[in-house]
Amino acid sequence: MRKIEDSKSDVLGRGVYSAAESIRLVNFSLETGLSLNGISGRTLARWLRGYNFEVDGEARYSPPLWKLDYVNDEALELSFRDLIELKFVKAFRDIGLSLPTIRQCLLRAADIVGDARPFLRRNFDLTARLFF
Secondary structure: OOEEOOOOOOHHHHOOEEHHHHHHHHHEEOOOEEOOOOOOHHHHHHHHHOEEEEEOOEEEEEOOOOOOOEEOOOOOEEOHHHHHHHHHHHHHHHOOOOHHHHHHHHHHHHHHHOOOOHHHOOOHHHHHOOOO
8 A cells, every 4th residue: 555655745646656666767868769778677676775785705785876755665655756767767877877876966965955865956957066
């Protein structure tokens, strides 16, 4: 069952997208149709749920890039806000940035604009100029 993380939020105003819908929308480009460098369901889950990995035999954990609007342990459900942020992350990956670099940019931008979800801010373009 879907639980809206923010009690003041209205699901009708935020939209609900399944993982499959999200992948299709994030991978779509007006210029090329479906992207050849599209993200997979596994990648989507890693970015949004976090993942465990090993480095030199040591177990490590990479947390999700941000806290999703909807909490559902059974299936990924994304809001429109989550979908827009995914488009930014994919665009950064498409120009060659690593996930750790994107994470650092996200955290730094969040500090600069005072919002945990800086890619959604109208003034993000100004913020982005500080990085590129």
